[in-house]
Amino acid sequence: MGKVLIADDHPLVRDGLRTVLAVALDRCELFEASDLDEVIRIIDREGDFDLILLDLNMPGNNGFAGLSTLRARYPSLPVVMVSATSDRQLVHEALRHGAAGFVPKSLPRGQIAQALRQVLEGDIYIPSDLTDAPPPTQSGEDQEILRRIDTLTPQQRKVLELVVAGRLNKEIAFELDVTETTVKAHVSAILQKMRVFSRTQAVILANKVNFAPSPGTAQASARAAATP
Structure with a gap:
């Protein structure tokens, strides 16, 4: 079951995306919005979503202002931009x-379905003819990733x-007594x-710079895994 919000002010576009999602996801639970305010109201009312499809020129979006708003309010929620125009910039x-x-x-429906499945699996999707525009999680040097990790508090670092x-939230809570x-x-x-949208992406970045648990954390994790 996937829970997806289609945000576009054109009913025909929403109809098309509904058809694509019916192919891409089994028993997908769909919600629709025609402007940014409605998007926020629906997310606040319904809770977590697996995916948001956000039209670039939808009312209230104003370029990337709407995307920035959603990323700030719901940092773990993946938002895919959908646009009638595209270029590398x-x-x-x-x-x-x-x-x-x-x-x-303009992508064929099959390619759109594959793109959405790719995002739901934790990857970032870029059209193959626009791959010269790398995702921000991979465009900087390792020093940039380390700089982001350095902004974490000691407790956040332990959680990371x-x-x-590979620990679950309940296991992390037990280990840290929170x-x-x-x-x-x-x-x-x-x-x-x-600056990532999922735990998977955070792990990918951490592994890219060989971020590893400290000895104490690793030992605690091993003890937890061995506990019945």
Whole structure:
């Protein structure tokens, strides 16, 4: 079951994306919005979504202002930009503002379906003919990734170490003697500071710079895994 919000002010475009999602996802639960205010109201009312499809020129979006707003309010929620126009600079800007991908409306439906599945698996989608515009999570040097990690508080760093070690939120809460709600708050802050949209992307970045759990954290993780 996927939970997806289609945000576009054109009913025909929403109809087309509904058809694509019916192919891409089994039993997909769909929501629709025609402007940014409605997007925010729906997310606040319905809770977490697996994916947001955001039209570049939808009312309230104003270029990438809407994308920036959603990334700031919901840092763990993947937002894919959908646009009738596309070029390398536009794709680069979308990814720089935190998009999980960029899908031209001109793509065949099968390719759009594949792109959305790719994002749901934790990857960033870029059209093959626009790959010269690299995603922001991969465009900088390792020093930039390390700089982002350095902005984490000591507790957030411990949480990241356990996320990299493959621990679930409830296991992290047990190890650090905090509530799951606290762990979720730390994870959201980590995603925002690392400028990624999912735990998977955070792990990819951490592994890229060989970020590894400290000996104490690794030992604690091993003890937890061995506990019945």
